[in-house]
Amino acid sequence: DAGITQSPRHKVTETGTPVTLRCHQTENHRYMYWYRQDPGHGLRLIHYSYGVKDTDKGEVSDGYSVSRSKTEDFLLTLESATSSQTSVYFCAINRLAGGYEQFFGPGTRLTVL
């Protein structure tokens, strides 16, 4: 267990509302990632961070923003949630065990009605 928690674990919201998901790590890792997982698509990278205030886009970044003001927290924000953003969201950190293996949080199930 790499000490990764996600909050909330489940959320139901309405179209057009803002939503923020939080990822918290206790091991001071530099790299943090946000993925979404949908049937038929596997895991797709939304955004990632390589340090405090250093972030970059992934494969499916449209409609999402991120912030990292301190090492332990990486926030994912949906400014105006849409039904297409209904998904399971996973946070991960890189543990440089000789090859950038990733450790995942437990996931957040988000439903946008």
Add this chain to the structure above:
Amino acid sequence: SQQGEEDPQALSIQEGENATMNCSYKTSINNLQWYRQNSGRGLVHLILIRSNEREKHSGRLRVTLDTSKKSSSLLITASRAADTASYFCAQNRDDKIIFGKGTRLHILP
């Protein structure tokens, strides 16, 4: 898409049998990883094989890599009910890891 492709998409076998899953990828790699995901949980790292390795073992897991064919396989020997899960291959790409769509493995009692 830069994703690798696992094959088959789904696999059901009897407990005790061996399970083989394949992964094909498109670009050159430094290493390739395999992950397992139990239902409702996050992914768990299983094994990493470097581009200069051809085979690697970890317990009941055996991974092979053929860089000339851009493919890898994961073999689980003597399967157990607890092996029921989805299995993903993943490639490192700069600071990112690109995951395939996974193989759903179901072990029948």
